[in-house]
Amino acid sequence: AQKITQTQPGMFVQEKEAVTLDCTYDTSDPSYGLFWYKQPSSGEMIFLIYQGSYDQQNATEGRYSLNFQKARKSANLVISASQLGDSAMYFCAMREPFSSNTGKLIFGQGTTLQVKP
Amino acid sequence: DTGVSQDPRHKITKRGQNVTFRCDPISEHNRLYWYRQTLGQGPEFLTYFQNEAQLEKSRLLSDRFSAERPKGSFSTLEIQRTEQGDSAMYLCASSLEDRGRANYGYTFGSGTRLTVV
Numbered sequence: 190a191q192k193i194t195q196t197q198p199g200m201f202v203q204e205k206e207a208v209t210l211d212c213t214y215d216t217s218d219p220s221y222g223l224f225w226y227k228q229p230s231s232g233e234m235i236f237l238i239y240q241g242s243y244d245q246q247n248a249t250e251g252r253y254s255l256n257f258q259k260a261r262k263s264a265n266l267v268i269s270a271s272q273l274g275d276s277a278m279y280f281c282a283m284r285e286p287f288s289s290n291t292g293k294l295i296f297g298q299g300t301t302l303q304v305k306p
Numbered sequence: 307d308t309g310v311s312q313d314p315r316h317k318i319t320k321r322g323q324n325v326t327f328r329c330d331p332i333s334e335h336n337r338l339y340w341y342r343q344t345l346g347q348g349p350e351f352l353t354y355f356q357n358e359a360q361l362e363k364s365r366l367l368s369d370r371f372s373a374e375r376p377k378g379s380f381s382t383l384e385i386q387r388t389e390q391g392d393s394a395m396y397l398c399a400s401s402l403e404d405r406g407r408a409n410y411g412y413t414f415g416s417g418t419r420l421t422v423v
Binding site for chain 2: 226234290298
């Protein structure tokens with residue numbers, strides 16, 4: 190069964206500094222997709238970045254980049270130049286293998302990030 | 307299209323009462339997912355629809371829960387005889403699933419926060 194593990198319940202970062210949020214995953218299927226979402230206190234899950242298992246390069250989206258280490262089964266999110274508005278809960282998620290075609294997402298426990306001014 | 311809408315945003319109900327939540331997905335999306343998120347945890351899959359067909363239900367979805375998606379448009383999630391353990395955020399997400407193409411375009415609503423007293 191697929192599993193996502195986020196071992197950092199809470200993180201602090203100084204404004205304008207970079208921060209790395211950890212995510213490890215477990216799957217036996219060679220074809221999978223990994224996501225990071227941001228959830229502010231309003232509750233909405235905001236898509237940040239996606240990495241496919243066959244993608245040759247690490248994904249980047251503006252200030253967000255994904256440090257994908259396939260052999261170690263890790264997909265850490267790096268946020269550069271943190272802003273106060275980055276304070277939120279962050280979730281790593283994995284899509285069920287494409288072969289199952291359900292498209293459902295399996296989420297980790299989340300990491301609360303607080304950006305200090 | 308303004309995204310995925312969920313109604314109500316908040317619901318407080320007495321134990322034993324029935325409640326119904328509504329989700330309006332992005333109109334061209336054929337898939338609709340329901341997730342439940344308890345405090346401090348990641349969302350957990352409940353059920354999903356492809357058009358009007360409900361294709362999978364999690365074991366978390368007891369027989370007190372029922373979901374529908376008539377005509378493949380909006381969806382409702384009903385909980386009968388609510389219990390305090392049902393208190394959670396109920397999130398809806400939609401996507402356009404196109405067989406043969408990896409999909410990573412999930413759009414989440416802001417959720418319905420249920421409190422059972």
